[in-house]
Each structure stands twice: as structure tokens, then as C-alpha cells.
Amino acid sequence: xxxxxxxxxxxxxxxxxxxxxxxxxxxxxxxxxxxxxxxxxxxxxxxxxxxxxxxxxxxxxxxxxxxxxxxxxxxxxxxxxxxxxxxxxxxxxxxxxxxxxxx
Numbered sequence: 118x119x120x121x122x123x124x125x126x127x128x129x130x131x132x133x134x135x136x137x138x139x140x141x142x143x144x145x146x147x148x149x150x151x152x153x154x155x156x157x158x159x160x161x162x163x164x165x166x167x168x169x170x171x172x173x174x175x176x177x178x179x180x181x182x183x184x185x186x187x188x189x190x191x192x193x194x195x196x197x198x199x200x201x202x203x204x205x206x207x208x209x210x211x212x213x214x215x216x217x218x219x220x
Contacts, residue, residue, distance in 0.1 A: 134166040135166065136164060136165070136166050136167050136173065136216040136218070137164065137165045137166050137216075138162050138163070138164055138175070138214060138215070138216045139162065139163045139164075139165075140160055140161075140162055140214065141160060141161050141162070141163060142158075142160055143158050143159055143160065143161065143201060144158045145157050145158040156201070156203070157203045157204065157205075158203070158204060159201050159202045159203040159204050159206070159207070160201075160202055160207070161198060161199050161200065161201045161202065162175060162198065162199040162214070163196070163197075163198045163199075164192075164196060164197050164198070164199070164216060165195065165196045166195065166196075167192050167194075167195050167196060167197065168195070168218075169192060169193055169194060169195065170191065170192075170193065171191065171192070171218055171219075172189065172190075172191045172218075172219040172220075173189070173190055173191065173192070173216055173217065173218055173219060174186050174187075174188070174189045174190075174216070174217050174219050175187045175188040175189075175190070175199065175214060175215075175216055176214070176215050176216075176217060177207075177208060177212045177213065177214050177215075178212060178213050178215075179208065179210055179211070179212050179213075181213055184215070187202075187207075187214075188200075188202075189219065
């Protein structure tokens, strides 16, 4: 009986999909001479496996202990993309990103 309950519990955990985030790196355009033009480079995020009509938050952390909100968003479908975050708007050090569900 215990084994059956354990298998049932693990199967329900595997079925519920957590939101996923993918980071896309964008470079600033250059002319043949090497001059930069257009918007500055940065990153944007694409999200999948989201629940519709729920508020989410993209957070970053340098040490995975304290998390800071970077961007709050809501969706009507199950996937979306964020706006472009230029390098000067992002933390200057290496950091971790995560998506959490807000209430």
C-alpha cells in the first residue's frame, strides 16, 4: 500500500509542469567598418508551460539565497516572451534567474 501511494505521488509530481525560462542573447548590430548602430545588445527571455491568467515574476539572485524581482508579467496563453533587457539594466555580476508564480 505504501509503495502504491509513493508511485502515485511521484507520478502526480511528474505530470505537473513547472514554468520554464530560456535566455536569448542579442548582439548589437555593426557596420562593415565596425561601428555600432541600432539598439544596444542585451538579453530577453522566453517562457513556456505557463498557466493562463496567472501573474508571474522573473527574479534574479547572485547567491541563490536572496531573490530580487526583475520583471512581473501575466499571460493569456501558455507561453510568452519578455521585452529586451539591455546590459545596463541587468546586474553587472553573474547571476541566476528563475520564474515564480505570484498570488
